Amino acid sequence: MQQIRGVLLGMLAMVWATGMWAQDKEILFEVSLSKEKLGLNERLRVDFTMNRDGDHFEAPTFKGFKVLMGPSQSTSSSWINGVRSFSRTFSFILQPTAKGSWTIGQAEITIDGTVYKTAAKKVEVTEAVAKPSDEQTAQDVADQNVRVISEVSKTNPYLNEGILITYKLLVGNGVNVTNFNSVDAAEYTHFWNQDLPINAYNFEPTTYEGKSYQSVVLKRVLLYPQKTGKLSLKPYTFELSVDVPTNRRDFFGRPLYAPATRVASTAEITIDVKELPQENRPASFTGAVGSFDFFVTPNKTALDTGTALEVEVRVTGKGNLKLFSLPELKVPAALERYAPENKQNINNSRSGMEGAISDTYTIIPNFQGSYPIPGLAFSYFDPKAKKYVTRTTEEINIQALGGALSGESANTNNTQSSSPTMRSEGFRFIKLTHQLAPIATATFIEDLDFYLIWLMPLLLLPILGWWIRYNEARGNDLGALKRKASSRMAKKYLGQAQKALKTPDSFYLALEKSMQHFLKARLSIETADMTHDTIEELLMAQGVSKEVSGRLIELLNRCAMARYSPKKISDMHEDYTAALAVLTDLDKQHQS
């Protein structure tokens, strides 16, 4: 007995507890309108819903409306997983009576002794519409509940900065989309575009313009703007096959669906493409936008002439990989460079193109030597950092060893070469001796020293002339000098003769020599030419009288005779005075 009582008490406590829990749930009393804006010829449905049973429901006065039907009451109550849910709805169908903005007033209900009120709602009644929504066909429902929108990841990108455009299908509750086709594909003028394939269509709940939808991505396209300024993306039009639920139900109570076709277009989008900054733009910039790495790698650096090596110019990273050119590899003229092989390994993803592009050059050195391949510079614009980045590579040095003198000679070797083996003309070694000297640079044209030495001899010419003239003035000519010397000798010997008056031999010798020198000076003749006849002749020519010349000849004869026959001292005195007289006479007559 005690036990039964205990069980009953427990059960009662449980029931009470559940009741209490149900009682604890928040009490809701709400109003919902089928639409907030309607045409004059349309109908409005107003539902007042409560989640607890109440009493004394009082409907508001529907000013501006005429009640066509109502209040009709519907109640639902269920137990799901031990949770009780309850709902009671009072519905009215209203017909607007006039245009304008009307208010659906507050409804009242008393629940557990408390009075609850709904919020007042505004309804706008407009002009009569062509097709009242109440008479909606399946097509109308499809048109209202199926929309296509486009979303752009960025509306003001830089030139060549990748953007993503996503086309989404929004489906209102209850409508099924069975198929879609693109009718009018958007043309992406001034954009480089790449379609991203959609692998699976997954529905996600979203809210768009206040209404909730199930959304699915139909199409994703990567766009790289190729022109600056405002560019518009034309609408994309889809044709969609939809199933719309009707009010009719099948045997099992499920709604019947009616097929419809909806043609939906996206709105036109305007993209404002920014120009890349002009300032600090590197010379090596060729239009790459994104973020990249840059490599130049040879597969070998030492090889024989005539064999090939490969140099790969490679850019990896994220950005407009297909839309710029790789920097061209420059090689010394002696290296044969072939057109590069272009390779692309690019993945397109929602964040843009990503991967690597490369140019592989085949290079053949035809001559022995060492050839530097200069480093390359690659620049790109980083739209995140909003600045240019330049990446440079190191110089590569290629050593071509041995082999033929030139490519041509290597070829001719195969055909016919009877000539002795061609020896390669090697790189010459340094010179071992030197003759270092100050660099002769300046010309002597502006050198004063040069002119001094050069023109000095010309100054010497007048000096020479003056010297010659001086000599001429002094002694007429060379003959005069001789004559002067002879007359000096004549006087000298005459002086000797005077001293030797006591010794006849030396006296006459001196006297003869004196006279001979005198004649030499007077007549400019040599001793060898002195004959009496010539003396007489020459003296005559100089205007000397016959008497004087006769005395001279006589005196000369006596001098000659005195050498063979002795003479007296008195004769000697006589001859000396005669000689003096003759010589003075000769001088006188010559001068006159």
Place this chain on the structure above:
Amino acid sequence: MKTRLLILGLLLGNYCLSWGQTNMQDQADAWWAEAQKAYQEERYADAIEQYEKINQSGLADEALYFNLANAYYKSNQVGNSIYYYEKALLINPKDEDVAANLAYAQKMTLDQAVTPLAPTLGTAMVRSIVQWNPAYLKYGAWLGMWLFVTFAAIYRLGGTARLKKWGFALATLSAITGFLSFSAEYLRDHWTSKDQPAIVFGVVSVREAPAVSAPELFPLNEGTKVQVLEELDGWGHIALADGTQGWMELSGLKKLRELPE
């Protein structure tokens, strides 16, 4: 008295100068030996350093330029290498070693070799005049003048008719030699100032006009030889060997006749 002091001063200055020069020569010989050794041991950077020291000191010859160019070639400095080979060729255009190694260096340049214009008779003559050594022309002018005066004196004072005849002929010949040497030097100087070969360093743009904004005609790479025709505000009007002309910044080239700084 004053002139005597002047002469004394000149002699003293000359002596100091020659003493300084011999000192410099000894120093240059030491550098040369060091550089040769470095080159042989393939320490090309050291060799360049020593050769450059000689070059900076103002002493030079064809061998120095050739060896320096070789060292630059071995260290892959195309521009400097070609520059000094060309300098060696300015001194002796017929050196086969220089020509052979210059061909090697030119293969390192990025520009394709251009076919030079065939020299006209005028340019060939100018080129040969430019090659003459001014020192010989100077001595030629001096000797001609002194001999002229000597023979003129012989003609004037000559006793016999034969002596006079020879004196007159030789005096005329000497006078002609003297004046020809002088005018050859005048021409040489004139044409040398017009002949301004230069080597391009780095990569430069040849433009239509001497302005950065002027359209680019073509780029030139290091090691290319150009002729500077005119200069204007740091820009040079240049011509390539094939006659192509344009303007480029003078900072991008080094003139062959320029002295080391």
